[in-house]
Amino acid sequence: MTQETPAALKTDQMFINFGPQHPSTHGVLRIALTVEGEVVIKGDPDVGFLHRGMEKLFEARTYPQALVLTDRLDYTSAMHNNLAYCLAVERLAGIQVPPRAQYIRVLVAELNRIASHLVFFGTFGVDMGAFTPFLYAFREREMILDLFEMLCGGRLLYSYLRIGGVSADLPAGWTEKCREFVNFFKPMLGDYDTLLSGNPIFQSRTKGVGFISAEKAVAWGLSGPALRGSGVNYDVRKADPYCVYDKLNFTVPLGTNGDCFDRYYCRMREMGQSAEIVLQCLDALSGAEPTPGEVIAKGVPKMFKPAAAQAYSHVEASRGDLGFFAVSDGGLNPYRMHVRGPSFINVAILQEILVGCKIADVVAILGSLDIVLGEVDR
Amino acid sequence: MGIVLDNLSKIENLPGGGIALATSDSLINWARTSSVWPLTFGLACCAIEMMAAYASRFDFERMGVFPRPTPRQADVMFVAGTVAKKMADPIIRIYKQMPEPKFVIAMGGCANCGGPFYDSYSVVKGVDKIIPVDVYLPGCPPRPEALMYAVIKLQEKMKKMTVKGGHGATPLQAAGSRKLV
Numbered sequence: 381m382t383q384e385t386p387a388a389l390k391t392d393q394m395f396i397n398f399g400p401q402h403p404s405t406h407g408v409l410r411i412a413l414t415v416e417g418e419v420v421i422k423g424d425p426d427v428g429f430l431h432r433g434m435e436k437l438f439e440a441r442t443y444p445q446a447l448v449l450t451d452r453l454d455y456t457s458a459m460h461n462n463l464a465y466c467l468a469v470e471r472l473a474g475i476q477v478p479p480r481a482q483y484i485r486v487l488v489a490e491l492n493r494i495a496s497h498l499v500f501f502g503t504f505g506v507d508m509g510a511f512t513p514f515l516y517a518f519r520e521r522e523m524i525l526d527l528f529e530m531l532c533g534g535r536l537l538y539s540y541l542r543i544g545g546v547s548a549d550l551p552a553g554w555t556e557k558c559r560e561f562v563n564f565f566k567p568m569l570g571d572y573d574t575l576l577s578g579n580p581i582f583q584s585r586t587k588g589v590g591f592i593s594a595e596k597a598v599a600w601g602l603s604g605p606a607l608r609g610s611g612v613n614y615d616v617r618k619a620d621p622y623c624v625y626d627k628l629n630f631t632v633p634l635g636t637n638g639d640c641f642d643r644y645y646c647r648m649r650e651m652g653q654s655a656e657i658v659l660q661c662l663d664a665l666s667g668a669e670p671t672p673g674e675v676i677a678k679g680v681p682k683m684f685k686p687a688a689a690q691a692y693s694h695v696e697a698s699r700g701d702l703g704f705f706a707v708s709d710g711g712l713n714p715y716r717m718h719v720r721g722p723s724f725i726n727v728a729i730l731q732e733i734l735v736g737c738k739i740a741d742v743v744a745i746l747g748s749l750d751i752v753l754g755e756v757d758r
Numbered sequence: 759m760g761i762v763l764d765n766l767s768k769i770e771n772l773p774g775g776g777i778a779l780a781t782s783d784s785l786i787n788w789a790r791t792s793s794v795w796p797l798t799f800g801l802a803c804c805a806i807e808m809m810a811a812y813a814s815r816f817d818f819e820r821m822g823v824f825p826r827p828t829p830r831q832a833d834v835m836f837v838a839g840t841v842a843k844k845m846a847d848p849i850i851r852i853y854k855q856m857p858e859p860k861f862v863i864a865m866g867g868c869a870n871c872g873g874p875f876y877d878s879y880s881v882v883k884g885v886d887k888i889i890p891v892d893v894y895l896p897g898c899p900p901r902p903e904a905l906m907y908a909v910i911k912l913q914e915k916m917k918k919m920t921v922k923g924g925h926g927a928t929p930l931q932a933a934g935s936r937k938l939v
């Protein structure tokens with residue numbers, strides 16, 4: 381995508397601050413752009429405007445208290461953060477999670493993936509100048525939030541998953557409502573295609589823009605749809621299954637071209653797969669097999685001291701491979717908690733792919749990586 | 759004019775119609791309260807709830823709340839999220855770019871007092887440490903309905919404003935206590 385400015389049209393170089401207050405940076409990212417006419421010749425992402433010292437705060441909280449902080453990392457998919465954290469602590473302390481809780485965890489994680497991708501779909505449309513998809517996306521998202529609200533009372537940040545299981549079993553009538561939602565949602569994916577994916581203006585703004593080759597994607601350590609858009613088949617749910625993913629039947633959508641459109645479309649198809657997983661979990665939960673009511677491991681105390689050890693667990697969050705590395709020194713609080721945030725690693729590639737693109741494409745490329753600044757800056 | 763006449767408290771209809779008398783305060787405040795334009799500006803998790811407030815179910819626009827991407831056109835700033843120390847300077851700068859009269863709603867625990875990050879080394883414990891705040895909205899995150907309530911509270915405050923004494927500023931501003939150092 382490198383475009384040469386004809387020598388006769390050479391203009392002065394200009395420095396532009398893109399952000400930290402800009403509607404299209406999805407938060408407080410700043411990109412320092414050097415442009416020549418319309419063409420970007422240098423783009424440096426500047427992070428840290430939302431640095432909350434999260435990893436240090438983990439050290440000042442007990443294990444169950446620290447769960448609340450994990451919600452606030454990637455706030456559009458809080459369930460995944462809860463899940464990755466709980467898995468790491470459970471591995472550290474050797475806690476077994478009852479099977480019913482495992483199904484519920486997968487169920488809510490996939491619902492949250494849909495909700496998170498819907499935010500992406502809506503805001504990416506707004507970035508590309510289409511406002512209507514935003515309204516559709518948020519209409520469906522509100523339905524998922526209603527379901528979560530029934531579960532735990534929270535709309536955005538749930539802390540529903542607990543160390544050892546989940547905080548409560550599914551309330552009465554929840555399964556039916558959830559099924560109703562999935563049945564309503566599946567045909568909507570077709571509507572989204574007619575609304576946005578098939579739109580010629582949208583396609584010309586995203587196809588062939590922000591190309592990332594498979595090698596480059598791997599070299600920069602991308603994960604999630606940003607990686608799979610380039611055709612690399614890596615999904616933690618398949619590569620290193622956790623909870624009950626090995627018992628579920630789903631495919632991992634892949635892109636071919638590695639451009640903005642493919643990354644976008646990967647997410648759209650992932651939503652369909654998530655809906656299938658939700659249905660499978662609902663089926664599994666409706667029988668008597670994973671005993672109803674048994675949703676949290678027995679005998680996990682309010683405060684506990686895992687033996688001095690370290691543990692790492694990762695999950696496939698909405699934005700990629702999210703990992704927690706927990707180190708215990710035998711005390712009440714974690715000695716160290718490191719977070720491998722996919723957004724933070726995905727944002728780094730901007731400095732390479734922004735070079736040579738047009739100014740208007742910066743928004744498309746940034747949007748297609750779908751970063752959440754809470755996770756980038758932590 | 760129907761809406762105007764219904765909503766203005768201090769208004770007199772002259773016989774014969776065609777002319778209505780109102781105090782400039784009530785007319786200006788009516789206009790001001792029905793077009794509260796916030797800055798499109800989100801910091802953290804609370805910003806997602808702010809977005810939800812603009813979207814289908816809550817439809818903020820029916821209250822005249824219509825987001826503007828530039829501070830030059832904005833009346834109110836929703837500080838929706840955690841104010842990190844690195845972000846403090848840009849926030850002051852954005853605030854200064856907004857035209858008078860301007861208002862600030864601190865949305866969420868973080869903007870009020872640091873919230874869950876009360877003991878963090880890199881978080882400003884409340885946006886009121888750096889800019890004046892008109893409405894404090896608690897919650898983590900506050901629901902979109904709560905944000906609407908905050909706007910209603912702000913409108914109530916606006917209705918008490920008077921143009922006497924200079925520049926149509928809030929009483930606080932007129933007294934000079936809103937001056938930024």
Ligand code: SF4
Pocket residue numbers: 452537802803804805838839840865866867868869873874897898899900
């Ligand atoms: S108050 Fe809560 S939801 Fe709002 S920004 Fe702070 S941590 Fe996030």
